[in-house]
């Protein structure tokens with residue numbers, strides 16, 4: 001294992017932050033898998049999972065069983081991790097820009113430029129190398145101007161040439177669920193089955209320029225751009241893995257998840273050995289555009305009537321918003337049927353606040369599909 005330390009652009013005199021990456025195996029030999037945790041810095045389950053996984057992978061490396069390259073970034077957001085305001089950790093948005101740490105990643109298709117066509121031919125593997133080369137050159141030429149931009153740039157520079165990219169997040173309270181892009185569904189299936197995901201949400205371009213999508217989308221975008229004139233693989237399978245809720249941070253969950261990710265690494269062939277039999281899927285994937293977010297119609301105390309992991313029917317009451325001043329109780333009903341896969345962990349709602357999410361099977365939304 002090799003440790004690399006990447007100095008981020010300092011935002012202020014006398015301060016310096018670094019991003020630390022752990023490297024196992026041999027670059028260029030076999031597949032490359034990239035895993036990072038806690039890009040939203042107040043989402044900690046992944047950090048503990050990578051603590052367990054690095055021990056498993058180090059033992060495999062000592063046995064000579066790492067067949068590809070594995071890169072781990074257990075602390076993907078040292079900027080957000082240090083953001084505390086009056087005893088509350090605030091790791092989703094950067095204080096100085098108010099930007100979400102998991103948005104505004106580069107548009108790789110635009111970065112590569114139109115002249116990529118001159119380097120494409122009939123050999124799919126050669127095309128993959130040419131496209132990765134163009135992305136790498138474009139990233140190397142970028143000069144980030146802020147600490148946040150340098151964090152994003154460092155993360156994509158470590159991961160853009162990965163065959164598999166897993167971004168470990170969590171929701172407020174949630175069951176295990178996975179977001180990925182529709183064209184990569186076949187590659188996603190062994191991952192979500194090994195993980196025991198209870199919801200799998202599919203979108204093709206959700207509009208947020210998130211870390212994972214920015215890197216997987218360019219491949220299907222190039223396929224569409226050239227309309228089959230050149231063979232182009234779906235070369236970067238990426239997924240956002242939501243490791244349940246913010247408080248689900250304990251050794252039992254983390255060691256189990258690390259073992260499940262290790263089995264997936266074996267399934268991909270990056271680590272030698274036969275993985276456990278692929279478990280049956282716990283759900284059918286559903287469109288992200290079919291996921292309904294329920295909102296508080298007015299301010300009040302939230303009393304949930306449904307837990308995460310429960311199925312709800314269309315029209316069923318999921319929560320009540322209680323206003324004790326007006327003696328008012330308002331039922332909040334799902335309009336779609338599906339699994340209640342995530343809900344808020346605060347219990348006071350301001351008007352309009354997101355309360356919970358139901359994975360419906362039928363797409364009904366369009367445009368920008370992610371939360372803030």
Ligand SMILES: [Zn+2]
Nearest residue numbers: 040043169170
């Ligand atoms: Zn997150």
